[in-house]
Amino acid sequence: MTKWKLGLLALLVCALTAVVVDAALGGGSDGGNSTVTRVIKVVHPAQLPARQEPVTRVPTKSATPKQMPPATKTPPRKSLPLEGKTISVDPGHNGGNFTHPEAIARPVPAGANGTTKPCNTTGTETDDGSLTEAQFNWDVAQDLVPRLKELGARVVLTRHSNQGVGPCVDERAGIANRAHASVDLAIHADGNLAEGAHGFDVIHPSAAESVAPGMVAPSLQLAEAERNALVEAGVPPADYVGEDGLDERSDLAGLNLAKEPAVLVELGNMREPEEAAKLEDPAYRRKLADALAAGIVVFLSRN
Numbered sequence: 001m002t003k004w005k006l007g008l009l010a011l012l013v014c015a016l017t018a019v020v021v022d023a024a025l026g027g028g029s030d031g032g033n034s035t036v037t038r039v040i041k042v043v044h045p046a047q048l049p050a051r052q053e054p055v056t057r058v059p060t061k062s063a064t065p066k067q068m069p070p071a072t073k074t075p076p077r078k079s080l081p082l083e084g085k086t087i088s089v090d091p092g093h094n095g096g097n098f099t100h101p102e103a104i105a106r107p108v109p110a111g112a113n114g115t116t117k118p119c120n121t122t123g124t125e126t127d128d129g130s131l132t133e134a135q136f137n138w139d140v141a142q143d144l145v146p147r148l149k150e151l152g153a154r155v156v157l158t159r160h161s162n163q164g165v166g167p168c169v170d171e172r173a174g175i176a177n178r179a180h181a182s183v184d185l186a187i188h189a190d191g192n193l194a195e196g197a198h199g200f201d202v203i204h205p206s207a208a209e210s211v212a213p214g215m216v217a218p219s220l221q222l223a224e225a226e227r228n229a230l231v232e233a234g235v236p237p238a239d240y241v242g243e244d245g246l247d248e249r250s251d252l253a254g255l256n257l258a259k260e261p262a263v264l265v266e267l268g269n270m271r272e273p274e275e276a277a278k279l280e281d282p283a284y285r286r287k288l289a290d291a292l293a294a295g296i297v298v299f300l301s302r303n
């Protein structure tokens with residue numbers, strides 16, 4: 001390609017892309033004798049700013065609460081099985097009762113018909129004396145109370161250490177009654193000398209001495225729930241007292257004076273060496289406590 005042809009091509013490209021010469025428009029004030037040059041800038045569509053869409057206004061009055069997105073709320077906490085319930089836990093006897101025989105021998109009201117009983121007793125102990133019943137009852141309560149609280153219950157205890165004396169049996173019932181307890185559970189262990197006698201029994205009140213006869217039937221239901229829970233946990237029912245792990249009695253002040261469903265559990269026989277060894281095992285005590293809590297949950301889920 002010759003030099004002059006290249007020059008001509010460059011001139012042509014320049015004219016097409018940048019400038020259009022619009023000559024001799026005519027009609028101007030100078031009578032069409034002048035030449036006006038109009039410059040048109042060529043812009044590619046991609047360089048255009050985005051089109052502004054017209055704003056659609058939603059009238060605020062039409063936004064009724066039903067159309068509003070639901071407010072973000074914390075999901076309600078799942079209620080615990082014993083929420084709203086008060087459980088009275090009565091660890092039988094007390095570690096200091098041995099030292100105050102006269103105080104604990106004082107007669108106190110024990111039933112609906114004017115009967116009396118000693119304020120408290122010392123309880124039994126293992127044959128080798130390594131574990132007193134008062135200590136065992138206290139230890140089980142120490143496992144049971146946190147378990148009940150974990151399940152949502154409010155717990156009242158009839159004593160707060162294993163070093164004190166009493167309280168008397170009528171006062172123990174009074175503590176549960178004043179707390180408007182849903183359940184009154186007394187924890188004990190037995191001291192039976194019969195060869196090989198072992199197992200638990202759940203004692204429930206009889207109408208004969210109860211100050212609240214309407215509580216006799218629910219107390220039996222509570223006893224059955226506790227019996228079933230203990231059996232399910234592998235704890236054997238007593239082979240020397242009661243029937244199928246249940247025992248109705250009218251001579252226990254705590255049960256007679258209770259104005260709520262009440263039972264007294266004898267969790268084993270401390271005078272039987274094999275069972276005593278189990279009762280001394282912390283893991284076994286925890287198993288007993290868990291079973292007692294489970295029985296309470298079953299009973300209160302039906303009542």
Ligand SMILES: [Zn+2]
Nearest residue numbers: 092123188189
């Ligand atoms: Zn006892």
